[in-house]
Every structure is written in C-alpha cells, then in structure tokens.
Amino acid sequence: MTADPAVRVVIADDHPMFRYGLAAALRESGxxxxxxxxxxxxxxxxxxxxxxxxxVLTDLAMPGLDGTAATRALVARHPGLGVLVLTMYEDDQALFGALRAGARGYLLKDADRTEIVRAVLALAAGDAVYGGVVARRIVGFFTGAHRDYAERVFPELTEREREVLDLVALGCGNHQIAARLVLSEKTVRNHVSSILFKLQVSDRAAAVARARDAGLGDGGRTVKDGPGEGN
Known part of the structure; x- marks a missing residue:
C-alpha cells in the first residue's frame, strides 16, 4: 500500500507574509x-x-489582474481545476462575482488551518465548499433575499428597472419581458435604454455581463427567444 499523493496547490495573494504562513500551514498537514x-x-x-x-487558492484583491478575472480565465482553460477563494471580502457582490467566475469554494481569511485544509481536499475531490457565513448568504439569496440584493448592488436603478435587468440577464428578449411584466414592448425598450445609461454600459451584452457578475439572471440560465433584439 502506498500513501495517496499530496494535493498540488498554487497560492495567490499579494501579501508575502500571508502567503508564507498559509503555505507553511498547508504543508504541515502532510x-x-x-x-x-x-x-x-x-x-x-x-x-x-x-x-x-x-x-488554486486565491485572494480577490490583487494588483493587475484580480482574483475574479484570474478565476474566470483559469476555469475557461482548465475546467476541472478547483479554485478556492480565500479573502477578507464577505459582501454579496464579491461572493457572487467569484462564483460566477467559476470558483468552487469561498472562505474568509479568518478560517482556521483545519477548515482550509479540509476545503482544499474537498475541491481536489470535485466538491464545492463554502464557509458558514458565506453559505448563509447563498441560502438567503436563493430563499427570498434576491430582490433586496439587487437593490443593494444596483441602487441607481428603479425597482422596475431591476426587474427588467434580471430578465435581460436571464436571456429574455423584449417580447418575453413585456409579456412577463405586462408592459408594452416600447416601455421595455425605454427601460432597457435607461438601464444602459445608468449602468454606463454601451450595449445589452455589457449590461448582461454586469448583472450576471452580480448574481442576477437565475444562475445564468438562459431563455430561448429567437433572434437577438436591440435596445
């Protein structure tokens, strides 16, 4: 019988002493x-x-390419790679942005060594791991906090505009949005134009990217609606 090979890990953080301490703690686990x-x-x-x-264990706030963007690139290139975010940020925007990018784990930096090692081993086995605070935020989002969350992330939008943006991010075209919200298509187009202006984005695709990065759009599930539509 031979011992199982150690899980190979790369650590990314812009604080050298934190990397040193984390690497030492992980190696001590054996x-x-x-x-x-x-x-x-x-x-x-x-x-x-x-x-x-x-x-991969990565922080989110790093100079140049940040942790969320790096995660997105890594998962695109290596679909089976487990990315564990280890950060100080526990706000919804950081959390859902990382999950949208493809992270399968999210822990806060106050997690103890045992919890971090357990998370690394779980990701290596193909599982997903979230700390207690993070897990409660995820559950809250999917059990009723969605509307409040959208209001916090996009405070510049009206309630109706947030509803429209959520449906746009879901993949609905103007005709579907009009039917769901009992509006005219002209009114929907006006709302979409207002959303683009307020979010300071150039087109519908950019608005969808902003919305999905923030966790809107029902997990990124898309709805078929025929040919693409303009504003």
Missing part, C-alpha cells in the same frame, strides 16, 4: 504540496500553466 506562489493574477495564470496544480 496532505498538501504547495507547488507555487503568485502575487497577482498574471503570475497565477503562469504558475498554473507551469505546475498543473489540483487546486
């Missing part, structure tokens, strides 16, 4: 091998290409 460290998103992408880890 189940994790830290194969590379990175101080920003660009270095993280290069380290993953060079070392082929099982799991």
């Amino acid at each position: 189940e994790v091998d830290v194969v590379a460290e990175a101080a920003n998103g660009e270095d993280l992408l290069a380290a993953v290409e060079r070392t082929s880890p099982d799991v």
